[in-house]
Amino acid sequence: MLEGAELYFNVDHGYLEGLVRGCKASLLTQQDYINLVQCETLEDVKIHLQTTDYGNFLANQTNPLTVSKIDTEMRKKLCREFEYFRNHSLEPLSTFFTYMTCSYMIDNVILLMNGALQKKSVKEILVKCHPLGRFTEMEAVNIAETPSDLFNAVLVETPLAPFFQDCMSENTLDELNIELLRNKLYKSYLEAFYKFCKNHGDVTAEIMCPILEFEADRRAFIITLNSFGTELSKDDRETLYPTCGKLYPEGLRLLAQAEDFDQMRRVADHYGVYKPLFEAVGDGNGGKTLEDVFYEREVQMNVLAFNRQFHYGVFYAYTKLKEQEMRNIVWIAECISQRHRTKINSYIPIL
């Protein structure tokens, strides 16, 4: 039963939902991608993008045009749109937006911590941070000597503080491998986000919870796959799995014991949703990798989110779809500029 979502949603969030649907309509279509694939140089790509919603975003760029310039400009455009949504949002949508930016904040914090430890200049690192993950205490990072100082002085004010507290005590912050820290933070973040959506209830929960469950399970599979052959122990691996997915608890336990791809596949076969995904994986070169299959499924779920109205999932879905589109364009541009066109069609089609 929709408890008044239809009645009250538009009061606070109707304008933004309308706006985001308009933005979604301007995502590149299959025809646009076909045109881009046929370009010979990056200048052609620029001309084609002028006919889409991107317009003249590359107009002020000096020659020569490089792929990284295209990437930076696209990201700036996405950030402008995102900031606009965020600045006009009311609670609880603003908290939802904050949760969305937490994932970028985690990446930025890891970068800053690393840089502070290596005594690099803060200015250089700030340039490399993801703009969506900006938080006010970023410049203050260089006052800290060790990670625990960093946490006590700076991070405790950010929305990331509860995620740090979940995973570890302050003492262990120093010895922990940077990648393990990143993944543990992401796990806590995902679980907190899931709880938020679930507590919100309504259509948002109906749309966002499956998406987040899929994200959690996908991380579990990919971490398992990538930890074969490394020195990551099985127990360590298990601590990195987010528990808010369908695989929890038996699937995660089985995954932690898996030692190669086939065992992982057998775990996936128990779940009706993941069995067809694993079957779509080709073997070796030429076929799709597991990550490609997961990306396609994520895109599918995000597109379906637009079929329901009056929920916050449209914002999440739009951001993720836009990012995938950026990745696709960068991929096509790289293939064109490196004149390596054999795999130019392995972008993930969206619409």
Place this chain on the structure above:
Amino acid sequence: MSGKDRIEIFPSRMAQTIMKARLKGAQTGRNLLKKKSDALTLRFRQILKKIIETKMLMGEVMREAAFSLAEAKFTAGDFSTTVIQNVNKAQVKIRAKKDNVAGVTLPVFEHYHEGTDSYELTGLARGGEQLAKLKRNYAKAVELLVELASLQSSFPGSNVPLLISSQSWMRESEKNSIG
């Protein structure tokens, strides 16, 4: 018979024997020089051939490696800052050794691995497979670069003694043709 190459000598039997011995010594010296210049020429040609092959292969390998970087960025996002920040010790190092060819020492570079991969867990959550492929491709590129550097540094090393010995040989043969 040019005037200034004449040796002033008293025409006696003893002087003739001494001159013959000197001639023999000079001829042996000239033959040795020829052998040296031949050996160096052979080595020179081999190096040149290998340099050309390696350079062609280098083009292919670098192209492949750059493309695998694009693939990895597509799946894993932008990991370049993380990688650059975590640089500490080199994993692939070079040893310089000396190789002896006909008395000329030429430097040879040999690469060896030391230490573990500090980027083992990068891309744990996404793109790990592509990153592994990327690491392999660039490792191949680095090995090829080391080989190319080794060849290119021994190239002038063999060229100069070759020129010197061939010059000396030509001077000697000129003297002999006169005497």
